Structure formats: C-alpha cells, structure tokens
Amino acid sequence: MLSRLSEWFWNERLWFPEGLGWADLEDRDGLTYAKASDLWVSLPIALAFLIIRQIFERTVAIQLAAALGVKEKVRLQAAHNPTLESYFRITSKNPKQGEIESLGKKTGYSESQIHRWFRRRRNEERPNKLKKFKEASWRFTFYLLAFIAGLAALIDKPWLYKMKEMWAGFPMLTLLPSQYWYYMIELGFYMSLLFSVASDVKRKDFKEQIVHHVATILLISFSWCVNYIRAGTLIMLVHDASDYLLESAKMFNYAGWRKACNYIFIVFAVIFIITRLVIFPFWILHCTWVYPVTVYPPFFGYYFFNGLLFVLQCLHIFWAVLILRMAIKFLPGNNIVEDERSDREETDTEDDEEEQEDRKNGPVQNGHSPLNNNHHRKTE
Numbered sequence: 001m002l003s004r005l006s007e008w009f010w011n012e013r014l015w016f017p018e019g020l021g022w023a024d025l026e027d028r029d030g031l032t033y034a035k036a037s038d039l040w041v042s043l044p045i046a047l048a049f050l051i052i053r054q055i056f057e058r059t060v061a062i063q064l065a066a067a068l069g070v071k072e073k074v075r076l077q078a079a080h081n082p083t084l085e086s087y088f089r090i091t092s093k094n095p096k097q098g099e100i101e102s103l104g105k106k107t108g109y110s111e112s113q114i115h116r117w118f119r120r121r122r123n124e125e126r127p128n129k130l131k132k133f134k135e136a137s138w139r140f141t142f143y144l145l146a147f148i149a150g151l152a153a154l155i156d157k158p159w160l161y162k163m164k165e166m167w168a169g170f171p172m173l174t175l176l177p178s179q180y181w182y183y184m185i186e187l188g189f190y191m192s193l194l195f196s197v198a199s200d201v202k203r204k205d206f207k208e209q210i211v212h213h214v215a216t217i218l219l220i221s222f223s224w225c226v227n228y229i230r231a232g233t234l235i236m237l238v239h240d241a242s243d244y245l246l247e248s249a250k251m252f253n254y255a256g257w258r259k260a261c262n263y264i265f266i267v268f269a270v271i272f273i274i275t276r277l278v279i280f281p282f283w284i285l286h287c288t289w290v291y292p293v294t295v296y297p298p299f300f301g302y303y304f305f306n307g308l309l310f311v312l313q314c315l316h317i318f319w320a321v322l323i324l325r326m327a328i329k330f331l332p333g334n335n336i337v338e339d340e341r342s343d344r345e346e347t348d349t350e351d352d353e354e355e356q357e358d359r360k361n362g363p364v365q366n367g368h369s370p371l372n373n374n375h376h377r378k379t380e
Contacts, residue, residue, distance in 0.1 A: 077120065
C-alpha cells in the first residue's frame, strides 16, 4: 500500500511536463541538482533555530529591551477564588449575564466585582510586553539577515532582473551553494515557527498565520523537489523585504518610541504594498502562471505550485487590509500605531465608580472581602 502510494506520489507525470522527469535531475558532469532527500537537513536546522532562539531571547533580547526602555505595567491580580477559577478554566473566560448572576450567588460577589475578577484573570493569561518584544526582536534579526543574505545571493543573477530567466533551461537548473543554504535556512526557520506556534504570542490572525506557515513550507519543499529554485528564491526575497521592518516597528512600539514606530511603519506599509500587491502578483505570479504554458503544456505540478502562490496572495490581501486599518491611526489625534492583530489588555477604568462604592460598603455578604487589591498601584 505504501509503495503504491509512494509510486503514485512521485509519478513524473504529476510534477514534470511531458518528456521530462527525475532522470533529468541526476548529478552528472560535475553538475549538482536539487534532490528531495536534501530537505531532511531542514529538520536539524529547525531544531537549532529553536535552541538559538531561546539563547537569543534570554540574552541579547533582554539587554536590547533594557537599552530601549521596555517597561511592564503593574497588573492587578485577580483574588484567589476556587469557584471563579474553576469556571474560568473549565466553562468560559467570558461569562454571560445569567451566568454572572449565578456566580454572584455562589460567591457573594457583586456583578461589578465578578466582571472585574474575570477581566483581571484574562489579563493574567495575556503575554506581557517583554515577551512580545523578545519575539519581535528574534524575528527582526532573522528577517533582516535573511533579506541581506538573499539579496547577496541573487544580486548577480539574471532572473532577478528578467523574470523569464527563471525558466531558462528548466528543469536542468544546476544548484549553487548559495541557493542550497538559502533554501535550507528559510525552510528550517519556518518549520521552527510552526513548532513554536503553541508558545508564541497568539494574535487575531492566528489561523491565517498557521495557513501561511504550512503553505510556505509546502511551497519551499515542492519548489525544491521539482527544481523551481529560481522562482523560489525570488519569492522568499520578496517576502523578506518587508517583514523585518514590521518587527522593528513592533519593537519600538513596545519600547514606547512612538515617532520611530510610526515612521518605520510607514516605510513598512509602502514596501509591503509594493512587494506583496504589485511585484508578487504582477511580476512573479504572472511569470509562474502565464509564461510557463507558452513553453510547456500545463501539468499537475504547475497547478499545485501556482495554487500555493494564490493562497499566499489571498493572505497578502488579508494583511494589507489590517495594515490600512492601522494606517488610519496616523490621522490627527492618533499618535501610535498598534498591531490590529493584538489582543488588547482590558482595564478597570470603567469600574472606578463602582469600585469606590464597594470600598464604602465594605465586605460583601457571606464573609467574602472585596476584590480591590489596594496594595497595588493602579496602572491598568
């Protein structure tokens, strides 16, 4: 069964135009070609990235955060209450009105106190600013180095300036050492992001991020196996061109450097729109979708490869909408750009009057004390 599945999966008619196949990618005459077995190298690279990241975030990122003045707000802690804690963990983190009334009867807390308890408890599970900064600084470092390395590897290649050159001689495109390492390092990095997604900061586009990581890994792996390497290097370079700017804008945002954050975000938005909504669809996608059929008849690999590119383009449009929403914050009265994907921390401001009333009334019934943490300075 497995042998038949493997035979079907690696069928030449799926991945190559008629008349071409795996035999054309055999090393000969001192020339080296990409092989599917090379992709195993990305696994130890991904593991190495996970280890390096932990070291980086505990050393370099911490020092950088201190240098930029990243400061944490003092969070008010939710008072210990087994009943509310059990409900929070098992039933819901956002109880409805009827459930709040029921919990009030069980605990003796007023509705405002229950609202406040759940708000503070939710805040406790949100990642703090330092964690966000360390994550952003790690990604900034990789994306910047990857962009510089990718540009250095492609600066003297003809297909960087004339897209059709990416198909010249296909599929007998020899593998260069710079292409090999560019591919393996990029693939290893995205695999490490997929492995660490459970512990990373979860944003509103969490599902889209998963789709992006999976599509990117499939795209890199597939383009390597069938020797679409030239197209793959261009696609990776286009994506790396703006990502490091977004991560640096986040870093300055967390540090409270508002003007620097806004200026960098403007540059990021411009480069993102140009690379993802202009160069990617009208240059690269055009050259992978339109031009190849003038040379070879369409085949499954052609549709599969371009299908993954269209998935990425849909994500580009989705993120472009978020970027435009953030750009609105540049209007008069707005002095900082916040990540629209972030889950904002809730505050107790709306309960100030009720909290003062609770203090006047003292402890509520059933022997329970108020939820006011008077020993904390209120900074939320």
